[in-house]
Amino acid sequence: MVKMFTHPITVFVLGTALWLVSVAAAAENSSAETPATKQPNIVFIFADDMSYNTIASLGNSEIETPNLDRLARRGTTFTHAYNMGSWSGAVCVASRTMLNSGRYIWNANAIYKTSEHERNAGRWWSELLKSAGYRTYMTGKWHCTASAEKAFDVARDIRPGMPKDSAAGYSRPAADGTDPWSPSDPKRGGYWQGGTHWSEVVANHAEDFLRDAAAQADPFFMYLAFNAPHDPRQSPQSYVDRYPSESIAVPANFLPLYPYADAIGCGKRLRDERLAPFPRSKHAVQVHRGEYYALITHMDEQIGRILKAVEASGKADNTWIFFTADHGLAVGQHGLFGKQNMYDHSLRVPFIAVGPGVKANAKIEQPIYLQDVMPTTLELAATEKPEYVEFHSLLPMLNGADSENAAIYGCYLDLQRSIRTEKYKLIVYPKAKVVRLYDVQADPDEKHDLAGDASMQATVDRLFAQLQGLQKSMNDELVLER
Template sequence: MILRSFASFIFALAATSVITSAATAAEKPNIVFIFADDMCFDTIANFGHPEIQTPHLDALARRGTTFTHAYNMGSWSGAVCVASRTMLNSGRYVWNANAIHKTSENERQQGRWWSELMKSAGYRTYMTGKWHCAASAEKSFDVARDIRPGMPKDTRDGYNRPAPDGSDPWSPSDPKFGGYWQGGTHWSKVVANHAEDFLQEAASQEDPFFMYLAFNAPHDPRQSPQEYVDRYPSDSVAVPKNFQPFYPYAESIGCGKGLRDERLGPFPRTEHAVQVHRGEYYALITHMDDQIGRILKAVEASGKSDNTWIFFTADHGLAVGQHGLFGKQNMYDHSVRVPFIAVGPGVKANAKIDQPIYLQDVMPTTLELAGTAKPDFVEFHSVLPILAGQPGTLEEVYGCYLNLQRSIRTDKYKLIVYPKAKTVRLFDIKKDPLEMHDLAGEAAMQPTVKDLFTRLQALQKSMNDDLVLEL
């Protein structure tokens, strides 16, 4: 047994050295990081979604390895993307990121920021799209263009729709509503335009490049050209199996009528409204997918694709009608779990890894590829050892939202705790991946509830989470 374990270790170590060999070579690998916003883990056709059209992301997944269980920890605010992106760029777990997010410009100036670390490793850095961090984007990157706010400007017509009688003042393709159309060119197209420009410039540069390409899509207002909207007629869009007209704990967990995201759809939720919103969600994803196709083509045209790593993920997911919710401020997989694709030299093609990771693990992964030591303050972990065949180390996935929700997820169960509602929910995620059947009230499951609750408290301590939970 000991010899077998030692042999496995040596094999994994050798495999890791193959994948990371470029970091010690004269020419460091280029890195293209493509980031979506509000994109649920399953909204890629290659992952088994029966309706959505994502041919370019499908092709990317076939070229590399997909981590099927990538997570965001949660948020200290309703703007979950701020927390996710601060974690991503600072390398810190959620509550430690919260402690520094308002002063992250100081962190950047002191070199404790993803882009600054990549600069120190010899990379020329490029950025376009959504930022939503307190640190200066323009100063964070060597080249930064069209830095966008947290979301395109919304309008009252985009909320509480469609009405029960079917009337709807909103049109996702009409430029008069502004939003993604503000400025005359759809924001997703702008990201691709700049990416093409960056890659043309990078083709003639000797320095390795790090590109941070952040789409606002598919965040609301979910707007795309009519030809994309027409691909998803609402009456043909499936209603999620875990649809509910109301979520019974919505108000006590901060996901009620006072939350902006939740006001997009009418109360009570209707199947038709969910179909309309999901169709527009899919349309915006498909439009973004076409822009990603342009970026991938530009990588090939640069002549540097053989030594370029590509990562695709999102800052968090979105409910869009699941469990009676529309937003991402909850602990269900549709809102905390995201797609995560890695493509690069030595990465196994058309492969999937079920080992859980945090999406922010991409940050130390790129540091390892760049051949720079991970700083002590970076708490997330490189996924290169897992890509090389080593077992992952994350056994419990932590989740939080304000002081209103906590969760712990193992390979079999998820426990969700609602402190204000004095309620816990337990799901067997192997048998019930849509999290529809709450087991917390069953007498036979009480030992599991207590065990997971104790483990969650231990996780809280390791996360510097000072919320006191009581069972």
């Protein structure tokens, strides 16, 4: 059982006289007040395209992530955190709209398709915390249609969905080994547009804000959104050199081609999938995975700078830190390179929580959605969760309660649906008229499709019906038929 804090609700009175009285009372009692009794500061660190299995201390022996390793040792890792999927090829848009609106995917899509300022004005995550007395700050990738400048008190260097790419970064390396791309050449632009690598800019701005916050009394909410490790996967040469392609393992679930790629929207027309040649070669996968790891390691160093700045602010004892990503990425697994699929490498992300009273070096294996972080922070801020917020606070789970999610729902356009329980995952391809079944406990790499096994038909039928039930609860209008 993890012992948590209860934070008193602060009532903000608009009347000037009453406000002055409350300030005087606070000053009189300040000597008796400890940081743990105040609303906590919240630092949210967000990666892009980062799969759950890309942190050294969480099981990846190839990658170097010393700062994320330390963060995991300081707090509790939710090992099975998921994104629901997407209504478009830009999975990050769906993930971030769910995150900032608090709504499940198809309800978030309804907001996205209409005027967000009319439908969700004042209801974004940052605005709810602002109403609770927080000074709100963001830098980096936003990729929501709402205005970051309006949603946050301070917003710096708001980035688009990805750094500018170039033709040289696609369909590489060639079969003969030639490769026109350099992941470390600033002349390629991309992450170096503006002169400083974008991951370093995020850390620079975070340090600036934390130096200022050290002298401020109000609690703060920081939304620090890296574009890394999204392609084009560029990092300084010293990081690239740590991951020579020949030293990178080929994933156990490597395939030259995914058999249903075209039918599920993951064929040659999808931008993400064109990064490497068809059919996939083991060498190409090694090259891309090495560059993926290099960019993550470079981002990890910037995260280390942010964590040091939190300590230097003098506010670390009353600060919660959350680290996660908007979704995962295949990078050569199952013959796929993108995130537009229902496999764990693309739906599942790292999720670490650190804060006062949180158990150190602990893991919770029950499933969550990454967007559960939003109502978690509302509870920390001692502000009521609005009725339209559908995700769940994680504080009960940190206290030993069970997950609110008996099964995890997944979707992509009208081409893919999935349900994942503790033991099984069922994937449905409606237009291809294909179902796939995996025993994710015995087969975590999802290599062996059991859907054709006569002895598994009752399991397929049960999961299919359960998936249909989840669809209804999600307002998913796609009709699934066997």
